[in-house]
Amino acid sequence: MSPDKDLHDQMIHFDPYGKKLGMWLFLFTEFLLFGGLFVVYAVYRSMNPEGFHLGSAELDLTVGAINTVFLLTSSLTVALSITALQKGNSKLAINLIMITILFAFAFMFNKYYEWTMKFEHGLFPGMGHFNELPVGEKQFFNLYFMMTGLHALHVIIGAILLLVVAWGIKKGTINQKRYIYLENGGLYWHLVDVIWIYLFPLFYLII
């Protein structure tokens, strides 16, 4: 590999702008992934507004609001960590990432609590009297689990990505001059946040 390495460095230049461009394109695909679910939500809500009303009333607004605060704050901490690294303070950057990941844990804990409550009330497909609910309410909970579940999966992926980035900062491969991987990790984390900002009103606020 080593004789190739000189040639590699001579021919190929590190391109942070290109890496960011790639990340943005990937974020487009994520938006469209959720976009399909938003379409289904819009169609079924317009078909059965009553049932969606009933479903929405079952959700706990307080837990949802707390989770929104958690995610918004975590977006702030990840943005601060980028600034910290740009200024050369890699220790602070790592700490801020860790706080972000802590918020992710808190979010997931709340989610676990919320879902368990729903299971206890038999509000999951195939459980208890779920099949006897009105069509609209069934659709509401089908979409609720599908969309918040997929979002939760993204929270986990985002947290893992940030953990990898933090490891990179600790090792020094991601540093003041090469902070693009942290920036991309931050972009991904903002995506997780933005999706939630749409999910929160759709499920909890609109009644």
Add this chain to the structure above:
Amino acid sequence: MSWLVTEDHKRIALMYFYAISGFFIVAFCLGLLMRLELIAPGRQLLDPQIYNQVFTLHGVIMIFLFIIPGIPAVFGNFSLPMLIGAPDVAFPKLNLLSWYLYVLGGLLALSTLLFGEGPADTGWTFYAPYSVKTGTNVSIAVLAAFILGFSSILTGLNFLVTMHRMRAPGMTWFKMPLFPWALYATSWIQVLATPVVGITLMMIIAERTLGIGLFDPALGGDPVLYQHLFWIYSHPAVYIMVLPAMGIVSEIIPVFVKKSIFGYKVIVYSSLAIAFIGYFVWGHHMYTSGMSGEARIIFSILTFLVSIPSAIKVFNWVSTLYKGSIDVKPPFLYALAFIFQFTIGGLTGLVVGALAADIHVHDTYFVVGHFHYVMFGGTGFAFLGAIHFWYSKIWGRNYNIKWANIGFAILFIGFNLVYFPMLVLGMMGMPRRYYDYLPEFTLSNQVSTVGSWIMAIGLFIVIVNLIAGRKGPKASSNPWGSVTLDWTHTESPPSLYNFKEIPTVTRGPYDYRDYEDYIKENHKN
């Protein structure tokens, strides 16, 4: 071993080539099997259930494993960086990852053969609610399609960043050759449309495994919504399949005519127009699914609109031939066959795009004939044209031209014998996707089946000739006398990172004025 961890775009392209060719041959044999079943009315050798599974597997492999990745992943990977004067793609590791995802998806798709009730029997479209209810391995097939979609997204993303960031100095957007332009339009579709089918397929999996009712009416879902979501991707995907093929034809024709392509910019814009309008025509797959009259009329108008840029390209290619010094070589023959067969496929597309005519031919063999003319007659032939075109660049040797011509001729005759009778059968009213038919359809079906044997012989000759070419005479670095960078500035086969130093571009991509001097001058360097 070093191949399996390579980050070199040319090696990854070749690994794609071997994998894709393997899957193509499997699916081709499944096609032969179906034609054999249809040699006479009644059951010949396949049960109805097995016939359903065979055509589904044929479709899944051909669409997701051959036509969608075929040209971009093989020839895009191989030639795109060289055509724009780049040492590699923007994300070499991602490129390798997308190959592994491809292989994983392909093996998953084939694994459905091995256990349970066998491969899916839903057709490659996985229409709900049947896909939710059938006991066959739909979940695995759908998961395979999802993973392949991810692989396709990564390839598209990689190409977009490569073209934005890595063009050689002097290569402005409008000095970029037309195959890169076609890939540019294709990549946008891959990035923006594939996630929609990804989520749709995930919904099918969630419905089958967790009982989350999204499309099954019994669980509170709407099956027509599935069709909408599916075709929002799968119609643009048709352009993922054919746009790169059009790029190949645009690349081949000027080389064998030794003349600048007619209407370069118009071909560029028509690629972009096809990619753009292609998003808004999905409803034409659903004329009979129960949409409002207004929606159907709008989708029909848009469908007619998208045919205009395709027609522009055909006229441009034909105009390029005018007063050119034509050198009929195998790649050129494939390009001509593309124009002929794509035109038939395109014009029959207008028949199914028209509301009234579609009611008559919907779900008949006319549709089967139509899309095989576009997909196999168009993209499949362009794929073969591309391998004949870049053969000496890839392996540094040349195949036997006489046998390539003979193989081509038999394949061309066989192809038209298989699919033209299908257009007639469809007009007569023979429905698609049945293992059996009424006696009055016998003759045309037999012509088609005999044609499939001729086609198989042709393909066999082509493949053997290509394999034998690996031991053929050494080729020079630019045997066709092309003026694009992949031929003028690289060795055959090209070295690691392609160029000794990154070239500076001063000429247009198809500038054939004094091309012999230009080639000689660069060869010395």
